[in-house]
Amino acid sequence: MAEVILSGLHKAFGQTKAIQDVSLTIGDGEFIVLLGPTGAGKTTLLRLVAGLEQPDAGTVAIGGWDATTTPPSDRDVAFVFQQYSLYPHLTVYENLAFPLRSPIRAMKEADIDAKVREIAALVRIDDKLNNQATRLSGGQMQRVAIARALVRSPSIYLMDEPLSSLDAKLRGDLRVELKRIQTVLGATILYVTHDQIEAMTLATRIGVMDRGQLVQVGTPREIYTDPVNMYVASRLGMPAINFLPLSVFPGLSAPSAAKTIGLRTEHLKIARSDSASAMGKVTWVEHLGDQDYLHIDVQNHDVVTLSDPDSGLKTGDMVRLTPALPLYFDGAGNRVRA
Amino acid sequence: MTGNHIPDALANRLATATPPKLAARVRGLSDKAIAWLFITPTMILLLAINIFPLIWTIRLSFTDFRANRTNAVVKGIGLDNYTSILTDPDIWAAMQSTAHFVFWTITMQTLIGFTLAYLLDRKFRGHGFWTTIILIPMMLSPAVVGNFWRFLYQPQIGLFNYIISFFTGVDPSSFEMIGSVTLAPWSIIIVDTWMWTPYVMLICLAGLRSIPDYIYEAAEVDRASTWRQFWSITIPMALPFIMLAVLFRGIENFKMFDMVNLLTSGGPGSTTEVASITLKREAFEKWRTGFSSAFAIILFVTVFGLANIYVKALNQVKSR
Incomplete structure (x- = not known):
């Protein structure tokens, strides 16, 4: 060697x-x-x-x-x-x-x-x-x-x-x-x-x-x-990371150069919500057995994430998404560190 | 699902319609009858020009029939023809010169043919052009080849003797390819090799091209030298093709007639009298039809038997 x-x-x-x-x-x-x-x-x-x-x-x-x-x-x-x-x-x-x-x-x-x-x-x-x-x-x-x-x-x-x-x-x-x-x-x-x-x-x-x-x-x-x-x-990542324009989350304290936010499953907190504070709607649930693939429509962007089959979320539910330590990218697609 | 709605009537027709058999549309003939209709002419032709003559020849080989005396009474003489053939020293001499001829043509054609194929397999500029040039002899008619090599072999005006003398310094008029007892067999071997090496080369080239590049890459990474790659990859993997070329040339040359007849007609004496020339002499000069039929059967069985053994060996190599 x-x-x-x-x-x-x-x-x-x-x-x-x-x-x-x-x-x-x-x-x-x-x-x-x-x-x-x-x-x-x-x-x-x-x-x-x-x-x-x-x-x-x-x-x-x-x-x-x-x-x-x-x-x-x-x-x-x-x-x-x-x-x-x-x-x-x-x-x-x-x-x-x-x-x-x-x-x-x-x-x-x-x-x-x-x-x-x-x-x-x-x-x-x-x-x-x-x-x-x-x-x-x-x-x-x-x-x-x-x-x-x-x-x-x-x-x-x-x-x-x-x-x-x-x-x-x-x-x-x-x-x-x-x-x-x-x-x-x-x-x-x-x-x-x-x-x-x-x-x-x-x-x-x-x-x-x-x-x-x-x-x-x-x-x-x-x-x-x-x-x-x-x-x-x-x-890397299954399901693949979700990229959303930063404008979807207006209240976030993101680095100034950031244009895009990258969200993996672990970067998202999902909670069922009443329609006033909700920002997304569950459009599809794929049951994989030990876990579910959740497809959520967020301002016409499809977000795919994993969820616990016991979460009780189903198609048509309104949800609130909260990013937790997500990844930020600039206009050219390069990482912007917080 | 409203966009591509199929009307019920059409759907029903589609569901129930079965295409009628082809035969029903051709004047009530069954499919089987049509199949026979197409095959029969070929079968009749095959029976008439292959199977029937073969059976007739077998029949004649047990008689003393002579084709130039059709009125004579034909006697069945059992195995006499066969025993006299197998004890005839002239026949054995003919078989020997055939074997000599087959052995040397195959050896030379395989060696030269494979070498040429190996060289052409490298992807150099213009290899397509050179392949075509090399193939030319094979495309010529044997009659043409035989006649112009007779000229080339002429001791006084032929180019062949001059080329030999140019390289060796031997006096060009001091030897005669066709006329000499020792050189005449070689004159035929040279012409046959010249004409048919391209054919062997073509088959070998197909064999070499069938070896994928990645096998060589693997061997190279496995630290095999070019020499070792040649012997442990190129040769074994091209072997079925080489053997096939040898089979084709072997069968062809066993019954070689045209070139010998044109160049030497079996002479001088009977030094180049191969089996097919003997057969022609017995059948159409001496008119011993029964005798020559028996000889033809013996030749046929010999080639057939040898080819079969060979094909078995070939299959064994191929299945490896």
Whole structure:
């Protein structure tokens, strides 16, 4: 394991600027998750670290040496691809042994065998070792893909949405397992996803990406409670944060530059109210079992928030909303701190 | 829901209307009858030009029938034709030269074809243009190819001897490709390779293109050298395609006739007399129709049997 330092990376494909001035230090043993929608440049950044793409400007330093122009095979990184990328003509065992059989390593066959079996047990595919790699279910193939990275002890593990093609249940299971494995191995991981739950649960730090730029880097808690702008704020939280013009709440003592108020569930106190002091009307209640999604119409703005199923609120009820320590944003969408 | 209201009458019609079967509209023929109507001409044609001749040939192979003496009494002679073929040293010589020819054409075409495909698979400028250029020999008629290679092989005026002499310094008139006992088989192998390597290349290229880029990326990250990527990814994954090309060329070359007939007609002596040339001589020069029928059956069973074994192997590779 090693520290990986990206500084001032730029990468364009024709006219499209995929990566713009990205700098990031991934500490030894850190699990950094890059979060962002499709096309934000997450995968490109990962490929730059792997050496599968060359940056137009900037440097990639791995373990203290400049690897910017080093080919992938000499960087000692492991990559888990989104589309599995298993060697289809090989068995699971041979897929896992492939990276270890590299002549650079000169590993003994007995050691290879031991390592393959150890990692296969870790990701729980040890009963499938003799199967053809392509004759597995999606979840099993993804385990093999992760295991093929784990058999090595590279400087850094790079994972490109490794769980995105799995069903929800399996994704949940593998997520927990991945975190367990990372803790056991103390691995340095750079992980790409558009799934906020994966980001929140796996990351030691999250990097939020938007159109090729790294907008904010911080612990999941920091990103959630202290976002730098509306874009970051809207990345995390279920239901998503509500943005309302400040004018909706005239009595509020907001910072002078603030134009927009951002309200998550915990920023809102909701009380049933008589029509005189009421400011919103419940238009819809979604029952999710343990909690309800409350849709409230506030001066023609739809506010979605969580509520206790026992609150007794129902469609048509008039409510009063009181913001509690909300987030303020200026006209450009940047955070204004109180 | 008032906007897209369907009138009751229309709704009823929609609910009860079942499309009539196609057949009912075509003069009361059933669907099955129409199917037969379409298939029958093809089946008759197939029976007339494939199945019937095959059965007739099997029948003739047990007789001493000669096609140039239609009035002679035809005697059934049992397996005599087969035993005399299998004990005839000339036939075995012909089979041997066929095997020699098939082995070397396939080896050379596969090696050169795959190498060319591997080079063309890199995405360099103008690779489309070069692919087309390389494919030209394959598009020519064998008659044309045979005739102009006869000119090229001419010891006095042919280009081939001059090119060889240019590179090796051997006197161009000191050797004769078609006329020499040792060189004549190679003259055919060279022409066949020249003509059909592009075909093998095309199939190999399809195989190489079918390997996704991300497999190579994964291998590269897994620290596999180009050499190792070639042997543990490119070759195994393109193998079904290579094997298919070998199968096609093998069957074709086993019954190779046109090029041999045009270039050497089996000569000098009988050094290039492959099985199909022997067959033609027995059937249409010596008019031993029964004998040649038996030989044709033996050749057919041989190719069929070999191809079947091969296809089994191919399927095994493919299912991996």
